[in-house]
Amino acid sequence: MTATVTRDTSAGRTRPVRRRPVSGHRLQERRAGWLFVAPAVVVLVVFLFAPMIMAAWVSLLDWNGQSSPFSGEAEFVGLSNYQNLLAEAGLLRGDFMLSVRNTLYYVLFNVTGVVVLSFVLALAVNSYVLRGRSFFRTILYFPAITSSVAISVLFLFLFQGAGVVNVVLSWVGVDGPTWFTDPRGVLHLALSWFGVDGAPGALADTTVGGLSLWNWLSGPSVAMCTLIMLTIWTTSGTYMLFFLVGLQDVPVELEEAAAIDGASAWQRFRYLTLPLMRRHITLVITLALIGSWQVFDQVFILSQGGPAKTTLTPAYISYVRSFGDGQFGVGAAVAFVLFAIIIVLTLIQRWVGRERRA
Structure with missing residues (x-):
């Protein structure tokens, strides 16, 4: 059985293109290939992708783990946890x-x-x-x-x-x-050997992500x-x-x-x-x-x-x-x-x- 598709040519027109029919032998090979990889695909879906999707849903909830995250007891809070x-x-x-x-x-x-x-x-x-x-x-x-x-x-x-x-x-x-x-x-320890036990004004007053530069540069x-x-x-x-x-x-x-x-x-x-x-x-x-x-x-x-x-x-x-x-x-x-x-x-x-x- 052949399939007919259209393809644009350099002149801007379309013309039919006929693909070679898939032989029964190649079709059996494809089915056999999917049959062999099916167990691995099932394992990946069940133990990797499904838990990841479930965890992504849980991250949008206020859930204590005592009930199902898909039940009404888990409150949906959206991006509040990330905020x-x-x-x-x-x-x-x-x-x-x-x-x-x-x-x-x-x-x-x-x-x-x-x-x-x-x-x-x-x-x-x-x-x-x-x-x-x-x-x-x-x-x-x-x-x-x-x-x-x-x-x-x-x-x-x-x-x-x-x-x-x-x-x-x-x-x-x-x-x-x-x-x-x-x-x-270790940086603070090294500075303490020279008598520097506190943060200079600029490092103490400047904050990044809620932490002062003195804390970021502590080592x-x-x-x-x-x-x-x-x-x-x-x-x-x-x-x-x-x-x-x-x-x-x-x-x-x-x-x-x-x-x-x-x-x-x-x-x-x-x-x-x-x-x-x-x-x-x-x-x-x-x-x-x-x-x-x-x-x-x-x-x-x-x-x-x-x-x-x-x-x-x-x-x-x-x-x-x-x-x-x-x-x-x-x-x-x-x-x-x-x-x-x-x-x-x-x-x-x-x-x-x-x-x-x-």
């Missing part, structure tokens, strides 16, 4: 802006540290000079497959006031910091630095494998030719390895960026947002507001704002890291 979160001055907006500030520092140092460390580790285990490379690859990847809860508890014992880290520091005459009780940022707290160290250690092994795959795809002939032409090791790395690793670097930065904005379990185990909310994150606020305060509409609104932030930053990062024609 309270982003525009209305109050505790919710203040906590959210604090969480954004904390997460910005977390993303900055965590993504940078993870990319640099995992790339260095990949270079090390890919070197032909290193013996037992398979052993080191396994050891370096081991933290990535260990429970994040178990590692967080381990770090809690290490960095508490009487923990191993402070005991070791005391052996060399250094008073260990109060890792999970000092609310000051991560000591507790947040601990979380950053934990995440870098646990995730660098996974990203090391991404870089390792890319390094093994670099043609050995190119490196040998560059060496014969007199290029030094640094020149080969700068002008040969790095350009060929561009896609892998972009992928790792994208994945690390998304994972950093979604940090939750480490905060829940180690600090629960403290001290003084300096480790508060949007994901933790969404959890507390939903399951702690029974404000599931507010929690869903926080989750969708976080989703929008991740999408925007990911698109920007992909645009910056795109391949450009010479």
Whole structure:
């Protein structure tokens, strides 16, 4: 059976075009293809898209989670939850802006540290000079497959006031910091050594999103630095494998030719390895960026947002507001704002890291 359609020609007229009939064999192939992908499509719809649509509806409600969100007991409030979160001055907006500030520092140092460390580790285990490379690859990847809860508890014992880290520091005459009780940022701590304990007038009077510039420029707290160290250690092994795959795809002939032409090791790395690793670097930065904005379990185990909310994150606020305060509409609104932030930053990062024609 043939189908007739019309198509505009260069002269502005239309003429009939006949398509080739779809054979019975190709039709069976299409049906078989849809039959094979149907289970995956059903799973995605039921467990991904349907919950997302339901969460979007919940974000428009004042719902306590005790009844169905589609019943009359849930009050429809429209964009009120988003307005309270982003525009209305109050505790919710203040906590959210604090969480954004904390997460910005977390993303900055965590993504940078993870990319640099995992790339260095990949270079090390890919070197032909290193013996037992398979052993080191396994050891370096081991933290990535260990429970994040178990590692967080381990770090809690290490960095508490009487923990191993402070005991070791005391052996060399250094008073260990109060890792999970000092609310000051590292920049404020550094300035306090020079006698600057308060905010200058301009930084105190200028506010952005309800927070003064002095608070925005505080730097991560000591507790947040601990979380950053934990995440870098646990995730660098996974990203090391991404870089390792890319390094093994670099043609050995190119490196040998560059060496014969007199290029030094640094020149080969700068002008040969790095350009060929561009896609892998972009992928790792994208994945690390998304994972950093979604940090939750480490905060829940180690600090629960403290001290003084300096480790508060949007994901933790969404959890507390939903399951702690029974404000599931507010929690869903926080989750969708976080989703929008991740999408925007990911698109920007992909645009910056795109391949450009010479």
